[in-house]
Amino acid sequence: MRWPIRNQILIPFALIQVVAMVILTSLSAWISLQSVEKQVSSRLTHVTQIVEQAWYPLTSQVLTQLKSLTEAELLVIDSSGAVLESTMANSPGQISLDAQTPISTIEGLPLIEIAGDRYFLGRAMRSQKNSVREVLILYPENQWAMARQRAVLLPVACGSLILLLMLLTSLWIARRFSRRVLAVQQHVNRISSGQFQPVPDSTINDELRDLSHDVNQMAAALEESIRQIRENERMATLHQLAGGLAHNLRNALTGARMAVQLHQRSCDSDDQESIQVALTQLRRTEEQIRSLLRLSHGKLTPARPAPLNQVLEEVTALIEPLCRHHQVTFEFEQQNCEYEVSDGEGIAAALLNLLTNAIEATGSQGVVQFQAGRNNGCCCILVRDNGSGIAPESLPHLFTPFVTTKIEGVGIGLPVAKQTIEELGGTLTMNRVANWTEFQVRIPIAESGNKPSQQVLLQEQGSR
Template sequence: MRWPIRNQILVPFVIIQLISLLILTITSAVLAVRQAEENINQRLKNVVTSLQEATFPLTPDVLERLKSLSGAQFVVWDMGQNITQSTLAADPAVLAALPGRSKRGEGDVSDIVDQQSVLEIGGERYFSGRIRWKRGFGIDAVLVLYPEQSWQEARRQALVPSLLTGSIVLLLIIVASYWISGRISNRIRRLKSQVSRIAQGKFEPVVMTSYSDELRELSEDINQMAAALEESLQTIRDTERSELVTQLTGGLAHHLRNSLTAARMAVQLHQSRCPAGREDESLARALHQLSLTEEQIKGLLRLTRGEQRTSFPAAVSDVLEGTIRLVEPIVHHKKISFVHEGIDSEARVSDGDGVRAAVLNLLMNAIDAAGPQGKVGLSTFFLDDQQLAIEISDNGPGVSAEIEREIFKPFFSTKQEGIGLGLALAEQAARDCDGSLSLVRKEGQTCFRLTLSTQQPDPVAAGTKHE
C-alpha cells in the first residue's frame, strides 16, 4: 500500500504533538479548575471566619454585602429556630421547610463545596454549611449556601482558556506540519518527475533551490547523472555510427587496396616492357604516389579493422624530402607560397611510411585550408635529444575552439566531401612512433605539431633547435 511521504512526516508528528498537547492541556485545565475551586473556597472561608468572629449584628445590609463579596446566600435562625434574615428571594414557606441543621450536624464549617450536604431550594441546588453563632444578638445559627451552578460556571471559565489555547496551538501545529510536509513532498515530486523525464530520454536539469539542504544535493546529483547519461547516450550513438562507417570504410578500403595494387603492378609491367619507361620520371612519381596511397589504405585498414603491418625505419630527411616532392606540383598549381626547412640530421623514425603518410595528410589539409594564393609552411626542430617536432602551418581560417577536441576523432570532418580520417591516421602514426599530434597557434596561423621519437638523434646537425 502506497503511503505518501507527506503522511509519513505529518501523521507521526501530529500524533506526537497531539498527545503532548493533550497532556499539557488536561494538566493545565485540571490545575486551573483546582485553582478556581481553591479561590471559591478561600472566599467562603474568609466569609465564614468573618461570621465566626463578628461582633456586630447580622442585619440585611451586612448579609447583602457578604453575598456580593462571596457569591453565597445566607439564612439566619434565632434561638427559637425561626428564620429572621435571608438573602434568598424564595417563598417563605420554602425557607421554613429548611432544616435547622445541616446533615453533617453542628460544628464549624471550613470548606463548604467539599462537603456532602447539598440542598435544593426553588429548583436550584446549593452546597450548604451551618455555622453556630456564639456572639449573641439573639442569633442561634447561620446557614451558608453556595450555588452549585456558580461553582460549575467557575470551573468552566477556568477550563475554557486552557482548552481554547490548546486547540489553537494544535491547529497551528497541524497547519505548519501540513505546509512543511507539503513543501518537502512537492520538491520530492519534482525530483520524481525529473527522474521520469530522464528515463524517457529528456535530460533537462532540475532547477536549484535558493537554500542548501539534502534535497538540493540530491538535485545536483540528479543533474550530474542526467549530464553523464546524455553524454553516454551520445557516445553510444557515435560509437554505433562509427562502427557502421568503419565497417563500410573497411570494406571499401580493402577493395581500393586491391585496385591500387593492380594499378601499381600494371605501371611496373609497362616500365619493364617499355624501354623508355625506366627513365620516365612521371611513371616513377606515379608509382611512388600509388605506393603512398596504398600505404594510406593500409593505415586506414589498421585504424578501422585493427590490421597489423610491418613498419620499416626511415631517415626523417628522406621522409620529408619525398613528401615535399609529392606536394610541390599541387602548391605550384594553386600558386601557394610553400616555405619548408629541411633537416640534415641522421635521425630516423621507427615507421617511415606511417610518418610519410601523416606529413602528407597534414600538408594536404594545410593546402586546402590556405587556398589559392595562400601560405603553407613546414619546419622541423628538436625538442630534446630524442623528440623531433614537425610543424605544418597555414594562414587559413583556422579551427574553431568548439571543435578542437573533435578534429582528431575518426570520421569527424569539417569538409563537405571529407571522411574525417586524415588527422586520425596522422595521430595513429604519431603514437606508433611514441609521439603525439597537437594543434597550436603561432602568430595568427594554424599549426599542427607532429612530435616523434627518433633513433640515433643528432640534434647538433639539425637545421633549427628549440627548447
C-alpha cells in the same frame, strides 16, 4: 497500496502530536478545575471564618457588603429555621436543613437546592444576647460552573491552537520533502528518456542534496557512456566501410601502378620525377589500403621505425607537386631531425593529411609553411597556412569522426591523424594566431641510439 512518503512522514507525527496535545490539554484542564474548586471552597471557608469571628451585628447592609465581596448569598436563621436576614431577592421564610439531603459536595461542602436554585453551602454559628443565630453562606452553582468553563477554556483553546500550528508545520515540512523527492524522481525520468541536463543543487546541505548531486553525476556518466558507444559504433562503421572500399581500391591501384611502371620503362624521357612521385604515392596508398584491410579483420599493422628527416623528405616530395598545381607557396624548414621515430608510416600519413588540408584551405596564391625540429626532448612539427581558418561552430567537432564541412569530405582525416599521434604518446593541437591557422604535432623522442644535438626551437611566429 501506494503509501506516499509525505503520508509516511505526516501521519505518524500528526498522531503523536494529537495524542500529546490531548493529554497535555486534559491535564491542564483538570488542574485548572481543581484550582477553581479549591478557590470556591477556600472562599466559602474564609467567609465562614469572618462571620463567626465578627463582633458586629449582621444587618441587611452588612450582609449586602459581604455578598459584593464574596459573590455568595447570605441568610441569617434562628434555631427554628426562620429566616431573619437575607440577601436573596426571593428569600424563603423558613429553611429546614435537616430535611434536605446534599446533592453532591465540593471539597467537603454540600450542594443543596433552595427555591429552585442550587448552592454550595457554608455554615457559621453566632451567639448573640442569649440566643443562637446561624449564618448560611450559599455560593451559586451556576457561578461555579462558569468559573469551571473559564478555567477549561483557556487550556483547551491554547492546546487547540498549538496543535493546529504543529499540524500545519508538519504538513508543510512533509510537502516540502515530498516536492524535493518528486524533483529527483522527475530528473531520473528525464535521464531515462535521454535528457542528461543537470539540475541545480539544493541550497540546503542535506541528504537529498547529496542524492541530487549523485544523480547529476550519474547523468554525466551515462551521457559519456552513450557518447563512447556512438563513437564505437562510428568506428565499427568505419572498419566495415574501410574493408569494403579497400578491397576494391587495392585492385584498382595495383593496376594503375603497373600501368605507370610499364609507361616508365617505355618512356625515353630523362625527366622521371613526376612518374617517380606518382609511383611513390601509389605504393604508399596501396600500403595504407592493406592496413585498412588488416584493421577490418581485427589485425593491427605493426609500426615501423624510420628516420624523421627521411619521412619529412618523402612528405615534402609528395606535397610540392600538389602545391605547384594549386599555385600555393610552400615553405619547408627542418633542424636537428636526424633521429628515428617509432612509426614513420603513421607520421607520414598524418602529416600528408594536415598539409593537404592546409593547401585546400589557403587556395590559390596562398602560403603553407612546414617546420620541424626539437624542443624539450620532443619532436615538434608545425603546419601553418594563411587561409580563412576554421568556422567557430566547427571547432568543438574538429577531431570527431565523420563530421566535416567539406562537400566531398568524409570526416576521418583529422581524427585518424590525432589517433595516430596520440598512440605514439604525442599531441595534436590547433590554434589560430594572427591570420594563420596552425596545427602543432609534439611527439616524445626516445633518446637511446640518437646522437646528442642542441635544442632547436620552432619558429612559431607568435604561436604559443
